[in-house]
Amino acid sequence: MSMGERPPSVETRTHTALHVLKGAVQRVLGARWTASVYVKGSHGRLTVRYHRRPTPEEMERVEEEANRKIEEDAPVEELEMTREEAEARWGDAIYDLFPLPPSVRRVRILHIRDWSVNACRETHTRTTGEIGGIRVRRFRYRPSRELLEISFDVVDA
């Protein structure tokens, strides 16, 4: 953070943590599709489509990988482009299970290089390091809907 800039709000840190966590979930578990997200203060919840209950060890690795990315202090890029440009570059990786209306022609893209990409209009931290850290508090798997819910808190570094 440069001088004179305000530190990000806790909600901004928690929201950005969702993207970092998603990258870790993709890497460790191979889960691709976000079903829903929730942010309140320092608490967040990421729900992804997944075909089985992950082991506690896998979820520990998810937390480790997410925090490794935070420690890297990687740039968090926000890009704006047409939907066609974004799809040509990243395909349907920019989308979630909840659809973007066809009327949306320009998209803002959240991009953490080699980690996570998503169409997203929220506010983000400038780097992953500004998140501080992620603690996975619990996870719940709902086999009937093939949904994995991961509850976490952002913590100060």
Ligand SMILES: [Zn+2]
């Ligand atoms: Zn976002």
